[in-house]
Structures are given as structure tokens and as C-alpha cells.
Amino acid sequence: MSTILKIENITKQFGGLTAVGNVDFQVQKGSIFGLIGPNGAGKTTIFNLITGIYKITDGKIIFEDKRIDNLRPFEVANCGITRTFQNIKLFKKLTTYENILTACHNNADYSLIDCSIRNKRFKSQEENLRKQADEIINIMGLWDRKDDIAVNLPYGFQRRLEIGRALALKPKLLLLDEPAAGMNPEETIQLMNLIKEIRDRFDLTVIVIEHHMDLIMGICDNILVLNFGRKLAQGTPREIQENSSVVEAYLGKEDASC
Numbered sequence: 009m010s011t012i013l014k015i016e017n018i019t020k021q022f023g024g025l026t027a028v029g030n031v032d033f034q035v036q037k038g039s040i041f042g043l044i045g046p047n048g049a050g051k052t053t054i055f056n057l058i059t060g061i062y063k064i065t066d067g068k069i070i071f072e073d074k075r076i077d078n079l080r081p082f083e084v085a086n087c088g089i090t091r092t093f094q095n096i097k098l099f100k101k102l103t104t105y106e107n108i109l110t111a112c113h114n115n116a117d118y119s120l121i122d123c124s125i126r127n128k129r130f131k132s133q134e135e136n137l138r139k140q141a142d143e144i145i146n147i148m149g150l151w152d153r154k155d156d157i158a159v160n161l162p163y164g165f166q167r168r169l170e171i172g173r174a175l176a177l178k179p180k181l182l183l184l185d186e187p188a189a190g191m192n193p194e195e196t197i198q199l200m201n202l203i204k205e206i207r208d209r210f211d212l213t214v215i216v217i218e219h220h221m222d223l224i225m226g227i228c229d230n231i232l233v234l235n236f237g238r239k240l241a242q243g244t245p246r247e248i249q250e251n252s253s254v255v256e257a258y259l260g261k262e263d264a265s266c
């Protein structure tokens with residue numbers, strides 16, 4: 009396995025608050041990497057730093073051997089990094105299908121002229137984009153809901169839709185921020201299987217922030233534990249579960265099922 013993402017001693021300060029302090033880790037290509045820690049530990053801030061929403065105070069972020077911490081969010085996205093959000097962000101008034109198809113159009117490669125005269129290039133690409141949308145909707149288990157307006161979908165389906173829309177952008181690295189939030193245990197197990205399936209099918213690397221310990225321990229190859237913005241531990245699920253400082257700071261205090 010090769011390294012796809014290198015986080016080198018990154019720090020983010022908001023005024024006097026150090027949200028992330030001197031954190032380093034590496035993510036292997038094709039792996040599922042977990043980011044855990046108590047509320048306010050700095051997990052989402054790390055996603056915001058990777059995706060260019062926040063500028064780092066210090067350190068380096070290297071994706072596929074290219075420094076990306078100086079890029080703007082759309083440039084980071086163009087490198088192949090996509091994310092979902094803790095608070096679901098969908099095109100609420102569009103249908104499931106329209107949400108996915110709109111994102112698929114990011115992959116379109118026809119001109120305004122092709123589009124206005126509806127030539128062969130335009131038509132064949134449109135057909136391909138629709139096939140891509142169909143495939144994603146199927147994989148995400150949303151086929152029966154494809155004509156539902158996004159805001160009317162049950163919560164678990166909205167989360168799936170958000171992941172599907174991220175997939176439509178053809179990322180190499182997918183960042184999932186609490187994808188199982190609000191899901192019941194059965195939905196969480198289904199989501200675990202789905203994350204593994206899309207990783208394999210789309211040749212993805214995944215970083216996931218989650219408080220559901222069953223999900224984290226069940227799918228991650230490697231886990232980083234943050235506490236007060238600092239790296240507390242890193243290792244396999246087994247090593248993390250057996251680490252006494254992690255149990256004391258986080259696992260011991262959390263309800264592992266929520």
C-alpha cells in the first residue's frame with residue numbers, strides 16, 4: 009500500500025484557542041481511516057483543513073505527493089477530495105435523482121455550444137451521466153426513492169444520498185463526517201457494509217469521523233484518536249481498544265452504541 013495523504017505537524021489556532029495542535033498522521037491508499045475523540049477534540053477542524061475551508065496555522069498537508077494546504081476548496085476538490093457534512097447538506101427541493109445527476113454533471117466535458125445545439129457529443133455524454141447516476145442510486149439503495157424530494161426522505165436515506173452525491177464527483181479520497189449520526193443499529197450496520205462496498209467498487213480511500221464505536225472498530229484499518237486538539241493515540245482497532253489512555257479519555261466515558 010502507498011501513502012495517499014500525509015498530514016505533517018498541522019496546527020490550527022482560532023485566536024488563543026488551539027483547535028488542532030501539531031498533529032501528524034498518514035493515510036494509506038485504499039484504506040478506511042478513523043478519526044475519533046471527544047466533542048471539540050478537533051476532528052471536523054481537520055476535515056476543514058484538508059478541504060481548504062480553513063487555512064492551517066502551521067504544518068503541511070500532502071495529497072498524492074502534492075502540497076494542498078495552500079489551495080482553495082474548489083482546487084482541493086479538483087484534486088479528488090470530497091466530503092460529507094455533520095449537518096446534512098443536500099439540494100433539499102430536488103429529487104434524489106436530481107441531486108445525484110447534478111453532481112454527475114461535474115464530470116461533463118461538453119461546451120455551451122454542444123449543449124445549445126444538442127449535438128452528438130452532448131447527447132452521448134448526457135446518456136453516460138445518466139448511467140452514472142443510475143449506478144450510484146442503485147448502489148446506495150435509493151432506487152425506490154429516486155423520485156422523492158430530498159427533504160422528504162427519512163434521515164438515514166438523506167445520509168445515503170449525501171454520500172452518493174459525493175461519490176458522483178468521482179473522488180479518490182472521501183471524507184465522511186459522522187455518517188451514522190441519527191441512525192439506528194440496523195441502519196448503522198447497513199452503512200458499514202455500504203462504506204466497505206463503495207471503497208472497493210470505486211477504488212476509494214476513506215477517512216471517517218464517527219462516535220458509533222461499532223462502526224469505527226468494524227470497518228477501520230487504522231484509527232487516530234484526538235483529545236483537546238492533540239494526537240492521543242494511533243493504531244489498529246484492537247490497539248486503540250486496548251490503549252488505557254484512550255479508554256480513560258474517550259472510550260470509557262462514551263456510550264459505545266451512540
Ligand SMILES: Nc1ncnc2c1ncn2[C@@H]1O[C@H](COP(=O)(O)OP(=O)(O)OP(=O)(O)O)[C@@H](O)[C@H]1O
Pocket residue numbers: 022025026027045046047048049050051052053054094
Ligand atoms: N470557526 C471556528 N472559530 C472558532 N473556534 C472554532 C471554529 N471551528 C472550530 N472551533 C473550535 O475548535 C475546537 C474543535 O472543534 P471541532 O468542531 O473540530 O471538534 P470535533 O472534534 O469535530 O467535535 P464534535 O465531535 O463535537 O463535532 C472546538 O473548541 C471548537 O469550538
